Amino acid sequence: MTHADVVVIGGGIAGVSAAAMLAEHMSVLLLEAEPRTGYHSTGRSAAIFIRNYGNATLRALNAVSALFMEAPEGVADSSLLSPRGELLLAEEDEVDDLEAYVAGATGMEMLSPAQAVELVPILRPERIARAAIEWDAQDIDVDRMLSGYQRLFTTRGGRIVTGAPVTAMRRSGGIWQVTADGTDYAGPIVVNAAGAWAGAVAEMAGASPIGVQPMRRTAAILPAPEGHDVRRWPLFGSVTERWYAKPEAGKLMVSPADEDPVEPQDAWADDMVLAEGLHRFEQAVTVPVTRVEHSWAGLRNFAPDRTPLTGFDARAEGFFWLAGQGGYGVQTAPALSRLTAALIAGLRPEVTREVVAALDPNRFLPR
Incomplete structure (x- = not known):
C-alpha cells in the first residue's frame, strides 16, 4: 500500500494546483481517473479571467488569483494572462x-x-x-498554467497516478484507505477535487450529502x-x-x-x-x-448556493472538500489551492474569515 500525508482525488486544475501547494509542506499523492490530467472541465474551459464574475465570495477569490496569475512564481516565468476584454x-x-x-x-x-x-x-x-x-478581462493560458502547477508538484516530490478511478474508501485508525484501479493508497487526509464526481466520492467516504x-x-x-x-x-x-x-x-x-x-x-x-x-x-x-x-x-x-466548497467535512474526519467551482474553476484555482494548503497545513489564510466561512462545506448542515 502506498502512503502519503494527503491523497488528492482529481487531476483537474483544482486538484493539481492544490497538490502543488500542499507538497511544499507534506507528502502528497494525486489520483486521476483519466489517462491524463486536465481531461474534463479544465481542458474544455473558455479560458477567460473576469474579475467581476460571480458573487462577492468569488470576486474576493478572483482578486487573490489575479495577483498570482500576473506573477506566477514557481509555475511560469511570465504572466498567464493576456488582454481580451x-x-x-x-x-x-x-x-x-x-x-x-x-x-x-x-x-x-x-x-x-x-x-x-x-x-x-x-x-x-x-x-x-x-x-x-x-x-481588464483577460485570456488565461490554461495549458501553461496546468503544466506549470504539475511540474511544481512533481519537483516538490509529489506523485501523480493516472488511469486510477476511485472505487472504494474507508477510514480506520485515523487513516483513509482509498482503492483506485485495484490498488490501495492510504493517508490521514483526503482532498475531494473530483469535479463532476465529487458527490460520488463524498458518498463513498460517508461525508455530508451536499449535492454537487x-x-x-x-x-x-x-x-x-x-x-x-x-x-x-x-x-x-x-x-x-x-x-x-x-x-x-x-x-x-x-x-x-x-x-x-x-x-x-x-x-x-x-x-x-x-x-x-x-x-x-x-x-x-x-x-x-x-x-x-x-x-x-x-x-x-455547482454547490446548491453556487459558491465553491473548500474545507474539512464535519461528518467525515480527514475528508476535505475542494469542489463546486462552477464556471470559475480555472480562475479561482490559485486562490483556492493556497487556501486549501493553509487550512490543511494549519497556516493563516490570506483571505478573510468571512470568505473562509462562505466556502465552508458545513454551511449546509442543520444549525
Whole structure:
C-alpha cells in the first residue's frame, strides 16, 4: 500500500494546483481517473479571467488569483494572462440585469450601442439597448498554467497516478484507505477535487450529502466572419447568458451558455441545445452561421448556493472538500489551492474569515 500525508482525488486544475501547494509542506499523492490530467472541465474551459464574475465570495477569490496569475512564481516565468476584454450586451428586457451587474462591479464602463459595434462590427445595434465592457478581462493560458502547477508538484516530490478511478474508501485508525484501479493508497487526509464526481466520492467516504450538481456547457468553433479579423475582439455576449462568443485562434467560439443538469460523464454536445444557442447568436449579429467546425461540451459543477466548497467535512474526519467551482474553476484555482494548503497545513489564510466561512462545506448542515 502506498502512503502519503494527503491523497488528492482529481487531476483537474483544482486538484493539481492544490497538490502543488500542499507538497511544499507534506507528502502528497494525486489520483486521476483519466489517462491524463486536465481531461474534463479544465481542458474544455473558455479560458477567460473576469474579475467581476460571480458573487462577492468569488470576486474576493478572483482578486487573490489575479495577483498570482500576473506573477506566477514557481509555475511560469511570465504572466498567464493576456488582454481580451468582456463586452456585455443587454436587450430591452435585460437592462435591469446589466445595471445590477455593473453596480456590483469595479472597473467597468458603460457603452452606447454604437460604441459596442465599433468593438465588434458584426453586432446588430438595434438589438442592443445598453452595453458595458470590462476592459481588464483577460485570456488565461490554461495549458501553461496546468503544466506549470504539475511540474511544481512533481519537483516538490509529489506523485501523480493516472488511469486510477476511485472505487472504494474507508477510514480506520485515523487513516483513509482509498482503492483506485485495484490498488490501495492510504493517508490521514483526503482532498475531494473530483469535479463532476465529487458527490460520488463524498458518498463513498460517508461525508455530508451536499449535492454537487454537474451542469453541461456546450460550445462550438465557427469560421471567422468573412472580411473580419476577430483576433482583437473582446469576448461578447448576453448579460443574462443567453449566448456568448469569444475569439479563439482566429475563429469564433460560440456557446449557448447552457446549464443543463446531467449525471457525471464525459460530456458531449447536444445538437438541439447547440442549434438553439446558435440561433440566439445569429439574432444578435449581422452574419449567418454557415458552418460549425467543431463542437464539444464540458461540465460545470455547482454547490446548491453556487459558491465553491473548500474545507474539512464535519461528518467525515480527514475528508476535505475542494469542489463546486462552477464556471470559475480555472480562475479561482490559485486562490483556492493556497487556501486549501493553509487550512490543511494549519497556516493563516490570506483571505478573510468571512470568505473562509462562505466556502465552508458545513454551511449546509442543520444549525
